[in-house]
Amino acid sequence: MANRPIGDLAHSVRSDVAAIVGDISALAKSELARDGAKIGFGLAALTAALGAAALAGVLLTVALAEALVALGLPSWAAFLIDAGIVLLLGAAFVVAGVRAFRRMEGLKRTAKAVGGLLSAFGGRGPEESPSQNPAVGSSVSESNS
DSSP, X not given: OTTSOHHHHHHHHHHHHHHHHHHHHHHHHHHHHHHHHHHHHHHHHXXXXXXXXXXXXXXXXXXXXXXXXXXXXXXXXXHHHHHHHHHHHHHHHHHHHHHHXXXXXXXXXXXXXXXXXXXXXXXXXXGGOTTTOHHHHHHHHHHHO
16 A cells, blocks of 8 residues: 555545445435434424414414403404404514525534545535635636626
8 A cells, every 4th residue: 555656545535535435325214214204293393283273372362352242342343442452462473584595504513524534535615615715706806807
């Protein structure tokens, strides 16, 4: 092995890394396939629970409106108040959802790991994207002038 040219060693390392990545991918696929049925059943159960909760929500809003009518409000006012409460609740959920999505960080650690692997083999990592590379940015801006 000591007499092998550097090019052959680099090719051997690249093929070994490709085999490792392939093996990791196959392992992840097999784990997901095994858990696929469990995930499917869990999603079905959660969907059924969401449907039951939605039906209960409709019944509760009608009950609230009927209670307001029993307290002496006209039915149109009771249902209008009821609809306003539901809309405010929906708006609160929209705000909470948007905030949750804005806090998402993406796959920073994965991108860093893949970028490190690429840069180890002479590729360009995610920290050197063309938009952040001054040499590329200047050539693009110069061609547009």
